[in-house]
Amino acid sequence: MYFTLEAAALAALIAFFINIILCPIIIPILRKIKFGQNVRDDGPKSHLKKSGTPTMGGIVILISLLLASLLFLRDNLEGQLIIFVTVGFGLIGFLDDYIKVVMKRSLGLRALQKIILQLLVAFIFLYILMQNDNGNYSYAEFLIPFMGGQTINFGILFIPVAILLIIGTVNSVNLTDGLDGLAAGVTVLVATFFVFIAWTSGSDVLPIAGAAAGSLLGFLLFNTHPAKVFMGDTGSLALGGFIIAIAIILRMPLFLAIVGLIYVLESVSVILQVGYFKMTKGKRLFKMAPIHHHFELLGVPETKVVAVFYIVTAALCLVGFLATYGMF
Numbered sequence: 001m002y003f004t005l006e007a008a009a010l011a012a013l014i015a016f017f018i019n020i021i022l023c024p025i026i027i028p029i030l031r032k033i034k035f036g037q038n039v040r041d042d043g044p045k046s047h048l049k050k051s052g053t054p055t056m057g058g059i060v061i062l063i064s065l066l067l068a069s070l071l072f073l074r075d076n077l078e079g080q081l082i083i084f085v086t087v088g089f090g091l092i093g094f095l096d097d098y099i100k101v102v103m104k105r106s107l108g109l110r111a112l113q114k115i116i117l118q119l120l121v122a123f124i125f126l127y128i129l130m131q132n133d134n135g136n137y138s139y140a141e142f143l144i145p146f147m148g149g150q151t152i153n154f155g156i157l158f159i160p161v162a163i164l165l166i167i168g169t170v171n172s173v174n175l176t177d178g179l180d181g182l183a184a185g186v187t188v189l190v191a192t193f194f195v196f197i198a199w200t201s202g203s204d205v206l207p208i209a210g211a212a213a214g215s216l217l218g219f220l221l222f223n224t225h226p227a228k229v230f231m232g233d234t235g236s237l238a239l240g241g242f243i244i245a246i247a248i249i250l251r252m253p254l255f256l257a258i259v260g261l262i263y264v265l266e267s268v269s270v271i272l273q274v275g276y277f278k279m280t281k282g283k284r285l286f287k288m289a290p291i292h293h294h295f296e297l298l299g300v301p302e303t304k305v306v307a308v309f310y311i312v313t314a315a316l317c318l319v320g321f322l323a324t325y326g327m328f
Contacts, residue, residue: 003204003206007206008209010207011072012214012217014071015068015210017218018068020218027229030056053228054228055101055230056234057222057223057231057232059094060219062090064214066087068214068215076205077128081249082205082249085245086212092118093233094233126159141251142254143255145258149328166241169256172267173236177231180227181223187216187243189314192317198246203250266292270289
């Protein structure tokens with residue numbers, strides 16, 4: 001099966017217009033049933049006015065991505081697997097949001113519950129992927145950036161390495177969702193990067209990547225500052241699942257250190273903050289983590305932080321394209 005760039009454009013447009021249609025319908029419903037965001041008291045004071053903004057808007061991202069992808073999933077196992085991982089992590093996020101917002105348990109799913117569910121989705125994905133691969137470990141060959149097509153083969157270590165990458169990526173994207181339009185905007189750029197990689201390599205996941213990019217573009221119309229709706233964990237966990245699933249299938253997880261550097265920095269800032277806090281018995285390395293809040297507390301306007309993160313990601317995607325030289 002071979003899809004053209006036109007197929008990706010069609011999937012993107014379908015997902016885009018589904019968002020435009022559904023968001024004005026679903027946002028008032030979320031507001032009416034009081035699915036509103038609870039804002040941290042210890043966060044930036046400018047965020048207090050966001051309290052009550054409808055959350056769980058990731059439902060629209062999932063619906064539009066799924067519907068736009070249906071045309072291209074027949075006999076497309078890799079595309080089906082990406083949708084499975086995206087929806088699987090989205091459902092975990094939905095459960096987490098539901099517990100926080102509806103059941104009024106602020107922490108949502110307990111850490112152990114969340115990690116068990118995430119591991120379950122990861123194991124099912126990798127099991128089906130390896131079964132389809134007939135034990136050849138071809139998906140264990142990760143392309144190395146700037147090396148002209150050379151790979152590193154993890155062999156029997158593929159499963160544990162992939163699980164670490166899946167859990168790490170999903171939760172890093174989740175941490176990036178902290179400012180209006182931040183996670184959606186960064187991810188639409190990363191998804192667009194994978195659109196062109198899938199097109200160049202002739203991968204069947206091309207229209208799925210297009211659907212993800214289109215879905216996020218539509219969602220951004222309602223999620224940019226001032227946001228009318230937040231994606232919640234429903235959306236951010238789903239996006240993390242999408243990003244790592246398509247990266248593994250395209251054998252490009254190592255490229256996430258480039259094009260997904262914002263995700264990495266967000267996650268590392270939290271790790272450093274917690275570690276430094278424990279080592280120094282109460283001192284903080286950053287004013288607040290994840291790092292986007294640190295910049296806010298330094299006085300940088302939220303919209304400026306988001307714009308800079310977009311620009312950095314766009315530039316890194318161009319670096320990512322350069323890193324593929326000689327591969328396809």
